[in-house]
Amino acid sequence: MDKLEIVGGTPLHGEVIASGAKNAALPILAATLLAEGPVTLSNVPHLNDVTTSVKLLRSVGAEVTFHDGTSLEIDSDSTNDFVAPYELVKTMRASILVLGPLLARFGQADVSLPGGCAIGARPVNLHVEGLAAMGAEISIVDGFVRARAKRLKGARIVLDTVTVTGTENLVMAATLAEGESLIENAAREPEVIDLCEFLTSMGAQIEGAGTSTIRVQGVAVLRGGPYSVMPDRIEIGTYLVGAAMTGGRIKIKRTRPNDLDAVLQKLEECGADVRVDSQSIELDMSGRRPRAVDIRTAPYPGFPTDMQAQFCALNAVAEGTAVITETIFENRFQHALELQRMGANLSIQGNTVVSRGVERLTGAPVMATDLRASASLVLAGLAARGTTLVDRIYHIDRGYECLEEKLAQLGAQIRRRHD
Numbered sequence: 001m002d003k004l005e006i007v008g009g010t011p012l013h014g015e016v017i018a019s020g021a022k023n024a025a026l027p028i029l030a031a032t033l034l035a036e037g038p039v040t041l042s043n044v045p046h047l048n049d050v051t052t053s054v055k056l057l058r059s060v061g062a063e064v065t066f067h068d069g070t071s072l073e074i075d076s077d078s079t080n081d082f083v084a085p086y087e088l089v090k091t092m093r094a095s096i097l098v099l100g101p102l103l104a105r106f107g108q109a110d111v112s113l114p115g116g117c118a119i120g121a122r123p124v125n126l127h128v129e130g131l132a133a134m135g136a137e138i139s140i141v142d143g144f145v146r147a148r149a150k151r152l153k154g155a156r157i158v159l160d161t162v163t164v165t166g167t168e169n170l171v172m173a174a175t176l177a178e179g180e181s182l183i184e185n186a187a188r189e190p191e192v193i194d195l196c197e198f199l200t201s202m203g204a205q206i207e208g209a210g211t212s213t214i215r216v217q218g219v220a221v222l223r224g225g226p227y228s229v230m231p232d233r234i235e236i237g238t239y240l241v242g243a244a245m246t247g248g249r250i251k252i253k254r255t256r257p258n259d260l261d262a263v264l265q266k267l268e269e270c271g272a273d274v275r276v277d278s279q280s281i282e283l284d285m286s287g288r289r290p291r292a293v294d295i296r297t298a299p300y301p302g303f304p305t306d307m308q309a310q311f312c313a314l315n316a317v318a319e320g321t322a323v324i325t326e327t328i329f330e331n332r333f334q335h336a337l338e339l340q341r342m343g344a345n346l347s348i349q350g351n352t353v354v355s356r357g358v359e360r361l362t363g364a365p366v367m368a369t370d371l372r373a374s375a376s377l378v379l380a381g382l383a384a385r386g387t388t389l390v391d392r393i394y395h396i397d398r399g400y401e402c403l404e405e406k407l408a409q410l411g412a413q414i415r416r417r418h419d
């Protein structure tokens with residue numbers, strides 16, 4: 001199984017280009033099932049989750065052609081199967097995103113239930129209830145969500161909890177429904193906006209994306225065209241934290257700085273000098289140690305749960321004490337246990353982690369448990385004295401494009417081992 005070997009202690013220095021956003025690419029790939037005619041997507045990151053999505057699209061009969069590393073064409077007119085099997089859903093929960101599109105365009109979908117996951121229960125009840133409100137007949141049969149509808153009907157749906165993929169599934173379904181849908185308490189994440197812009201480019205009528213009320217006027221048909229996926233704000237944030245933790249200085253190009261407001265604010269609070277222009281973000285922490293920062297995760301525009309683990313690593317080496325509170329997922333502190341093995345002084349109390357920063361972590365063999373937890377261990381390795389070996393990095397390959405190449409470009413001593 002692949003491992004990452006990191007020799008810590010070198011400040012990150014230099015420039016990298018941000019990749020396309022995983023969490024925008026996945027719903028957009030699912031949304032291609034709504035389109036008549038081919039869709040060409042660019043800036044799609046080369047990641048295992050994207051490979052899984054492509055497998056899923058092909059397994060329902062869509063034709064997918066790669067043009068080059070980050071651009072591909074999808075033609076879903078040949079779709080002739082409506083099942084998302086357990087083998088694919090279990091490796092990627094976001095497979096649930098085909099539920100809305102398959103049902104809205106083809107009238108049927110059987111999507112395996114994702115089950116538990118390392119960071120918590122993550123149910124899909126809101127996806128299911130929303131589609132039922134739009135007139136779908138939905139039942140859970142043999143571990144599958146079985147949905148049928150002749151044509152979905154617009155509805156007013158008030159989401160109990162802010163859910164990103166839930167909002168995305170319902171917006172996608174509503175684009176081809178009869179009449180108007182109103183989705184209240186909708187997720188406001190930039191990735192939801194990117195999906196809505198893609199759908200609009202295909203002829204969907206959507207208002208309010210980026211606010212908590214999204215209004216969709218159903219249309220009879222959507223037609224494919226070209227679209228470029230937004231930059232990955234979590235990837236960008238991860239490298240910025242890496243530079244802050246190692247006392248480095250980096251510039252990330254092809255970004256959208258506004259998407260990272262909450263993260264950049266915390267980086268400034270920890271003492272980093274952050275400069276942005278329309279497309280790039282530069283962080284300078286040269287030779288300085290960060291100050292610990294309190295964090296409370298929240299739906300966008302709050303602080304993203306997907307950056308919590310990385311800041312946990314930062315606080316571990318920062319000056320002072322801080323409290324990180326996780327409000328979105330109930331079991332998202334497994335990285336803290338591994339960080340402790342590297343000498344971090346962290347204590348987990350319910351949904352909080354209290355940190356007392358140490359001058360230096362020490363390299364150790366550690367185990368990745370989920371995508372962002374893995375990223376935090378890599379960052380800790382970069383800042384630690386000695387060698388860190390991160391095991392189970394298939395989690396990282398799900399969500400970070402060319403992680404070791406990009407970090408090496410920034411001067412890190414990192415290599416992949418195939419033992």
Ligand code: UD1
Pocket residue numbers: 023026093094121122123124125126127128161162163164165166191305306328329
């Ligand atoms: C998405 C992101 C993930 C991120 C998360 C929160 C993608 C592919 N993944 O995951 O990286 O960490 O948003 O920003 O975009 N919930 C319910 N019922 C539901 C759906 C959700 O109770 O039907 C709860 C969840 O248990 C969780 C909360 O809502 O406590 C938010 O989860 P949600 O936004 O749905 O996460 P995902 O969309 O799975």
